[in-house]
Every structure is written in structure tokens, then in C-alpha cells.
Amino acid sequence: MPSTKQATKRLAKSSITRFRQQLETRRQEILNLYEHDLEVGKGSEDIEADDLVDRANDAYNREFMLSFSGGERERLREIEAALERLDDGSYGFCQPCGINIPQVRLKAVPWARYCIDCQERDEQGLLVDVD
Ligand SMILES: [Zn+2]
Incomplete structure (x- = not known):
């Protein structure tokens, strides 16, 4: 086991800000990808707009996650966890x-x-x- 004394120092504020921006940008890219998929999916269903809103509210969270491929879902989960670590200082x-x-x-x-x-x-x- 090598000495970890000087290895465990906090990231500079500027680095934290940069990583947060990268993570939020990446998260938004995945979310945009999902929104695009949702728009494509809507076109194939012939239902009233009000129904669609109701259905979206009911099923939003479930469909939200199910609509991702496994890789995107896992990546999004990792990004959310990294943002939490930025908040609690363990990043x-x-x-x-x-x-x-x-x-x-x-x-x-x-x-x-x-x-x-x-x-x-x-x-x-x-x-x-x-x-
Ligand atoms: Zn390690």
C-alpha cells in the first residue's frame, strides 16, 4: 500500500465547478436524447392531447427510466451520484x-x-x- 497522505486533498473550487458543468452538460445530453425519443414515440399513438397529459403524469417516472437503454440509464445514475458527491464533498x-x-x-x-x-x-x- 503506497502512502496516501498527500494524495487525499480536496479538489480546487475551480475544478469542482468545471466537473459540475461537465456532469450537468452530459446529463442534459442524455435527457435531450430521451425527450427526442419521446417525441418520436408520440407520433405513433393516436390519442387525445388531454389523455396524453394524464398518461404522461401517471406514467412519467416509470416510462422515463424504462425508455432509456440500459447504458444510458446506468450513465445517468452515475452522473446523478457524482453530482451528489459534489454536493457532499466526497467527489x-x-x-x-x-x-x-x-x-x-x-x-x-x-x-x-x-x-x-x-x-x-x-x-x-x-x-x-x-x-
Ligand atoms: Zn481505488
Whole structure:
């Protein structure tokens, strides 16, 4: 185990702001994708506008998630979780081992929860998820 003393420092405010913007932009892209799918889907149904509003209200949350592909849904969940970590100050730390996730990795994958080592262990099924 290498020393983690200097590795566990908080991200600069400017970095946090940048990552938050990236995450929110990415989230909006996924949501826009969903809105587009919904518009396409509407055209195929011949129902009254009022019915559509009622149905949308009833089923909105369920359909909202079901309409995503598995990958988009998972990505959105990861982005939401990353935004929560930005709020509670745990963003940028690898959850299992507690070290800083390298900024170069966060720039490529702003919703990353793990450092490279833990990510590899997770993909091999060796990591116990603490959530
Ligand atoms: Zn780690």
C-alpha cells in the first residue's frame, strides 16, 4: 500500500465547478436524447392531447427510466451520484480505497467513482460495492 497522505486533498473550487458543468452538460445530453425519443414515440399513438397529459403524469417516472437503454440509464445514475458527491464533498475520492481519483481520469470520466486500480478490480468482480 503506497502512502496516501498527500494524495487525499480536496479538489480546487475551480475544478469542482468545471466537473459540475461537465456532469450537468452530459446529463442534459442524455435527457435531450430521451425527450427526442419521446417525441418520436408520440407520433405513433393516436390519442387525445388531454389523455396524453394524464398518461404522461401517471406514467412519467416509470416510462422515463424504462425508455432509456440500459447504458444510458446506468450513465445517468452515475452522473446523478457524482453530482451528489459534489454536493457532499466526497467527489473525486475513490470510494473503496479513499485516494484521489487522478484529475486526468476525472476529465475523461467525470462520473468516475473509482481509481484505475479499483475500477479494474470492479470489472473483475473483485470489488465489494460499498453503496
Ligand atoms: Zn481505488
